[in-house]
Amino acid sequence: MEIARVLWEIGPATVREVFEQFPSNRDFNFATVQTYLRRIELKGYATSTLKGRVRTYTASAKPRTVIRDAVGDLVDRLFGGESLPLVRHLIEQREIDDKGLAEIRKLIDQMEKRESK
């Protein structure tokens, strides 16, 4: 996931480019990043091509899809499929700052407006 996120963020990239996205506090071995990218491709979340000596990876699955699946899975396991308790948890545990709270309120307004139309 960490690796896939990098691919989404910086777009098509070589192993080295992905590797270099990680700050020193998250120090993977180059070969480890390589393995992850290979596996990501195996699962169909990315494609790659060999240009000369260097393989370049491109994300194929959309973030939205992968995120939906992963979050759905967590929600099933932790909350029996209910999303609301997760949001409640996040807000109550103060994981969201003031600015964030304001943004969420705005989002809710929009969703309600859109829904009633």
Place this chain on the structure above:
Amino acid sequence: MEIARVLWEIGPATVREVFEQFPSNRDFNFATVQTYLRRIELKGYATSTLKGRVRTYTASAKPRTVIRDAVGDLVDRLFGGESLPLVRHLIEQREIDDKGLAEIRKLIDQMEKRESK
């Protein structure tokens, strides 16, 4: 997680009691539930005592703690540690119904009030 949730919900319980919480669409084998409970105890999330022939498990870790860890992990992996995008995702993908949205709005009000005090 599914198993631990049951322990939290129904309190101390025997393997059979936990086993019976699952509806037929989620059909574990009795032995499977047994194994999970053993592992949950191994990890320190529960304790157990043998009364006569029957072992009874009691959750020890608090849901809040386990949930915080699991959600934190997901947020790290999927969103680089930012919780807001997760909430945004949940709301935008319409995972929350009207009633839920209203409740969240109320919650936000409360949090803001509490914070400013």
Place this chain on the structure above:
DNA sequence: TTTCCATACGTACGCCTGTACGTATATATT
């Protein structure tokens, strides 16, 4: 041209997870 460096690719390995079987044994049923 010889040596070094980067990269690809195959392989490894321990741990975790999901799932369950088999066996011993104690309790309930006949």
Place this chain on the structure above:
DNA sequence: AATATATACGTACAGGCGTACGTATGGAAA
């Protein structure tokens, strides 16, 4: 008392994940 039933407990086994090593090879530096 003999037999069936339930339970605990040890064990298993495949697949995934996190992490990386080793080796071959092509291009760069000396």
